[in-house]
Amino acid sequence: MSAEPHNLDSWRDLPAAQQPDWPDRAELDKVVAELAGLPPLVFAGECDQLKSELAAVARGEAFVLQGGDCAETFAGATADAVRNKLKTLLQMAIVLTYAGRVPIVKIGRMAGQFAKPRSKPTEVRDGVELPAYRGDMVNGFEFTPEARTPDPWRLLRAYHSAAVTLNLCRAFTKGGYADLRQVHAWNQDFVAGSPAGQRYERLAREIDQALAFMRACGADPEEFHTVEFYSSHEALILDYDRALTRIDSRTGQPYDVSAHMVWIGERTRQLDGAHVEFFSRIRNPIGVKLGPSSTPEDALALIEKLNPANEPGRLTFITRMGASKIRDALPILVEKVTASGAQVAWVCDPMHGNTFEAPSGHKTRRLDDVLDEVAGFFEVHHALGTHPGGIHIEFTGDDVTECVGGGHPVVEDDLALRYETACDPRLNRGQSLDLAFRVAELYRSS
């Protein structure tokens, strides 16, 4: 695969963290060749449109809502599951738009989020050691040697799963389901009885009245009937994202057309590593996760490498500090980056710094910690006069019991009831709405 003049393979000479140990390189090459011939999942022009919306975020004129599963699964690409996630995202977005009075850029952690970095390469159960589950794109969740052996043909299934998911999302958001006249319809299931659901219903009634007023005035803009929805994932498995990188016929520039936005995770953001190198070559809007050990020098070096032209909307820093650290760790980063003149969007991931193990052994998060990290994020930006640009969360549209707390509280003893995640614990529908109301309040008062 020759990539001159864009040097899309320069990353191959560098250390790439968190890559699977594929048992058969020749099989991988076959899959990659097949992927390279498949149609794009998104168009470069759409990536540019998202970039311009993220530029508005960096200028303080819009707010990002990015979220979805920690790890999507192939089995989870069903009409119901996709619709429920999208519905949750739409409900959260409407709360933020209406109560927060800010345009929302809606980005799913959907249609491609099939690969996971792991803290350990293997997992031991009852004395048996097998490769860790790295997401459906790589191996199976089941704890057997067959399932856990990385299988490159899964890259192809990931592409097809992403395609059906994105197709549904496009149909839902453009085909009438996201019409503002549907604000009540998104709330008609188990969530309707919860405190957050009832609060939402009151807000939806106000929106109805506002819409009736607008229509009576003769205003019925297209924006009320369809929604712009973007896809994103952590571009972890470089062979996959490289195979789906194409030269845009309009501009002659390379885009990773597997998603509108891709991000680099906390574990793969080494400055001299393969991921940063690959990302420096593509023109999508990109994100980089920054954990509590990130230094201003790290942030500035990432900016220099990933956005040397200071193109607005190109680079989003997604901070994931933890509720107890954000107020100490974030200010110096924001201060130094702002002082450098770099234009970045700042987004808060209040999930990944707040994970702990419950006595039952379940990995979980407290909604209160999540809310506290978001509050800290707003406080820091308020104090510095910078813009809190959005949130990045892990949620699902179903009534799972993976995180504790909420207006309809899940307690630690409930965790086993409906613990379904393939990786990290996700907020359920009610908890996601609770969060949206809280963020809207914080936004309005910031």
Ligand code: PEP
């Ligand atoms: C994730 O987003 O699921 C993840 C692994 O995050 P991080 O890279 O911030 O640890």
Ligand code: CO
């Ligand atoms: Co996660």
